[in-house]
Amino acid sequence: MLGKRKRFDTFENLDEYMQPHHLPLQSSLANIWPRVMQSRDIKFIVGPEKKEYTVHEAPFANLSPPLSALLTGGFQESREGKVIWDDTDPITFVLLTQYAYQGDYSLPESKAAPTFSEENEAPEEGDAPKNLPRSMQGYFWATEHRGSQHHFVNDKFFHGKGRDEKPSPMDQTQSILRKFTGIEAFEKACRDVEHLRPMYMHHVQLYFLADKYTIEDLKEICLARIRNFLSECPGTFQLKTILFESVPIIYAWTVHGDSLRRLISQYFLANMTWIDTGTRFKALRRSTPEFGLDLLDEIPHSYWRELSEGPNELVAEGWED
Template sequence: MHPARINTPKPGKSFQSKPCIFFVGKEREQFYAHETMLGASSVVFRALLDGPMKESRDGIVYLPEVEPEDFDQLLKFFYRDGYDEAEREVILAEPPHQSAPVLVIDLTRIEDDDYVPETPIEPPCPHVIPARLPYSVSEVSKQWEKWKPDHVDLEQYGSRPPPSPQYTRCQYSCSRSILGCEHKNQYLRMLPFLSLATDLDKCSDKHWKPQKNRHPYESFRPVFFRHARLYILADMYDVQELRELAQYRLYHTLAEYSMYIERISDLLALSHELYANTAMGDPIRRMIVYYFLCFSHCPDLRDCAEYVEALRSNNDFAADLVIAMMMF
């Protein structure tokens, strides 16, 4: 059990007590749980089930505002200190697309010593933040940290690359463009989100790995909502350990998530869910704002009518995002 439990019950005492009956959701789906297990982690449940209230006397609790699926995962946390991942959904088959032009090389001439390709291919600059979706925050931050120009002296070398065989022309050109700062500014807007990991990684969940998406027809809405709604329930019933765990998992899921403009509705629904069920100043709000800040430079997002409409309808989210953009 988690070391921070309020009053960790002994296993025998936990299961010898008579379980309470919970009627959850609009359909009143029935669940059973032991008061000692719930009260060990939640002051709210302990007051509800071990006090003068009617629920304590009758052993029956009605929770019409809670989804049964979410309550089931909440009970799993109380009994085993964890909860199950939700599965992604396949929304539609992969759309047909035209294949990219293929470079054709005349193999009959390739062995000639004097052969030169008609169209030389420039090596890609590996660190550059993509101008178009999809990409993930984690992917871009790793590229930047690997290629950032922390040892380039422009005054010394001017417009020519440093005389080092280990420093390629591509790397030097990339470095000069970064120092020019469009890409640097884009990366700096990712730092607020990346900096959140320092505190969140104190959560001990070493065996869990975030799911990753690879296609625009994969919907991660169930995955996002599982973490978000358990965070909301943990906040509602004052279950600090679950609150930390759900926030940790949502953060790392977002960090690894490749944003596709076709699936922007999933992220906008997540932001709406969090803002509709949390108070001003809640750290989970800051997390989702900083996540969108990472992509604020992206024309795909700026030109998305669904994104613009979401900003107009969710005024608190829009205001927090504007403030973040002004600060960073």
């Protein structure tokens, strides 16, 4: 669900992923493999640290018209065979390289053990966290409510499948997240900001790069994995912290009507009884006013109809403030 898993001991060593047997099965790239091998090398200078990576021109030029123009259109980059991306971090570039050669990408596996700091502590008393709150997916399958919020979540996050086609809820979620973090302490991982943040933000940052160069297929993959992460991650205090941090970043790197803006707005709206429980959400809306407007735009008309008719309120019990 959240991406194919491979372990990368170093992000600088890409030689293994340049071999023919690692190329994607996409017909578009398979058909140009001879041209890939004959294409020239392009050097990318990446990030503030100016890390150097060398790739074949053809797989990158094949990703989108803007990248093709950059590498083959007579600009300085194409003449020199060198591209400077100082606003792209190395991990994001390596993920893009995986996609260019394989048609897919996999996140790096975290090597750090989960720890607890003030940022990672849950708001309630107690030592090691227990009894994780449900994910949105787990809560959705468990509720008997059939109001507008149920239909909104079903439509935006579960493709309108409904309860009859549900997967096994929590077992699947826990299995994915255990594998995704690469650690045994599942509960601690779900409450550790340093584990959750990269799981989410690597997809987001790759989406930004794909959006910048109009790599539409990659944007869709990133969106799907962000949606799965949001649906399946338990609703901990740490998840809320990471989401609040990400909203200003998302709005700084995208434009009005962007798909990622819509997705994050829909997630906040779908989980508003959990989200809007303190001063942070009010401060977020004021600091990022476009986000507040998007929330209003995403509210379906059925919400207002239910409000006027006064149905039983759907409350995300057990989610953390």
